[in-house]
Amino acid sequence: MAGEASMLKFLKPKSRLQPVDVQAAAFWGVAAVSGALYLIQPFDWLKKTFLEKSEEK
Known part of the structure; x- marks a missing residue:
């Protein structure tokens, strides 16, 4: 910790x-x-993952 503080002492506050x-x-x-x-997720990911599995049970 002390080493990190001394490295930044040369910078203005x-x-x-x-x-x-x-x-x-x-x-x-x-x-x-x-x-x-x-943006990347497939559009039907939510449907396949949660909705269809709950219907199968």
Whole structure:
């Protein structure tokens, strides 16, 4: 931990990584993955996976 802090000391405080930057990056990452999964999935995947199996039981 101390090594990481000393590596960033040469940066100005405004230029350092802030917690809100990490939070925003995580949010956009989740949004991008969710959007990609929505676009990539086959259109009948939901029907085949959940609806038809419940009817068979």
